[in-house]
Amino acid sequence: MTLWQTIILASIAVFALKLLGYLVPPSLVERPVPARIANLLTVALLSALIVVQTVGGGTGIVVDARIPALLVAAALFALRVPFILVVAAAAVVAALIRFWT
Amino acid sequence: MSDPVATERRAAIRASFAVGLAVAAYGISFGALSTASGLDVWQTCFLSLIMFSGGSQFAVIGILASGGAAAGGAAIASGALLGTRNALYALRVAPFIGGPWPKRVLAAHWTIDETTAVSTAQKTLAGQRAGFWFTGVIIYVGWNLTTLIGALIGDLLGDVSQYGLDAAAAAAFLGLLWPRLQQLQPVVVAIGAAAVAAALLPFVPAGIPVLAAAVVAVVVGLTNWWGKRP
Numbered sequence: 001m002t003l004w005q006t007i008i009l010a011s012i013a014v015f016a017l018k019l020l021g022y023l024v025p026p027s028l029v030e031r032p033v034p035a036r037i038a039n040l041l042t043v044a045l046l047s048a049l050i051v052v053q054t055v056g057g058g059t060g061i062v063v064d065a066r067i068p069a070l071l072v073a074a075a076l077f078a079l080r081v082p083f084i085l086v087v088a089a090a091a092v093v094a095a096l097i098r099f100w101t
Numbered sequence: 102m103s104d105p106v107a108t109e110r111r112a113a114i115r116a117s118f119a120v121g122l123a124v125a126a127y128g129i130s131f132g133a134l135s136t137a138s139g140l141d142v143w144q145t146c147f148l149s150l151i152m153f154s155g156g157s158q159f160a161v162i163g164i165l166a167s168g169g170a171a172a173g174g175a176a177i178a179s180g181a182l183l184g185t186r187n188a189l190y191a192l193r194v195a196p197f198i199g200g201p202w203p204k205r206v207l208a209a210h211w212t213i214d215e216t217t218a219v220s221t222a223q224k225t226l227a228g229q230r231a232g233f234w235f236t237g238v239i240i241y242v243g244w245n246l247t248t249l250i251g252a253l254i255g256d257l258l259g260d261v262s263q264y265g266l267d268a269a270a271a272a273a274f275l276g277l278l279w280p281r282l283q284q285l286q287p288v289v290v291a292i293g294a295a296a297v298a299a300a301l302l303p304f305v306p307a308g309i310p311v312l313a314a315a316v317v318a319v320v321v322g323l324t325n326w327w328g329k330r331p
Contacts (some may be wrong), residue, residue, distance in 0.1 A: 021191020
């Protein structure tokens with residue numbers, strides 16, 4: 001699959017899901033199980049993406065400057081620092097560690 | 102000026118600006134990370150214009166970054182799974198959107214975390230509608246403009262890891278996850294999903310660890326372990 005095909009198909013899928021909510025009867029809202037699974041799916045996927053993005057590499061698990069950068073980001077989020085500043089700080093921490101090692 | 106409908110509307114519009122402007126700024130990081138993941142500026146802008154759902158967009162570029170075009174199937178599946186919550190948001194906002202179908206289709210396109218949060222927080226119908234549409238237009242315009250700026254910056258930067266943009270991507274996912282960890286159940290799911298992803302990472306193709314982690318959410322969601330009893 002080319003990058004364009006991936007991007008277009010994924011975009012159609014995400015839009016179709018949004019539209020689906022306008023087409024099905026609203027009685028589904030009252031059901032707690034689908035709502036709970038959808039919320040937890042978001043949590044599970046984001047958490048897995050953090051792992052892959054932090055220790056993923058060509059072959060298996062790679063430990064490098066991304067781990068301290070993520071720890072700094074976690075501390076800053078805990079201090080309620082705005083999103084964009086935290087993302088920038090994580091990049092700076094990783095870049096500095098790579099520069100000095 | 103004591104008209105209660107106008108007052109509600111103004112309160113909703115204020116909330117729209119507060120949320121919308123803050124969120125639109127994320128677009129810079131998305132644009133920069135997307136071009137760093139191997140997408141060009143057009144592909145990056147296409148995602149923000151057409152997909153328009155931050156979590157799904159970050160997931161797609163994250164998986165394409167690790168697996169390249171070969172991971173396309175996993176990228177689509179992850180983006181769609183992260184987009185399932187938009188369907189539930191749509192169920193909640195659809196009753197007060199109303200109107201003809203073209204309007205509802207546009208509303209569907211703008212049904213995301215922020216428009217749902219602002220609109221459902223309002224008490225009156227006028228406030229809910231104002232909150233939805235103002236938040237939608239501010240975020241749609243802002244997110245796409247900042248995506249373009251970020252993509253152009255990312256394009257200029259070139260080599261990614263040198264600048265720590267890979268670490269920035271991890272921090273961006275953490276920022277999306279953070280507000281969802283208010284209760285025990287999501288925290289348990291986050292830890293379980295991270296463990297599954299880490300365990301599989303050395304052995305399976307790119308994108309699969311993320312999809313496998315979704316199973317944790319389905320199991321805990323069905324059983325309601327660690328959840329509140331109704």
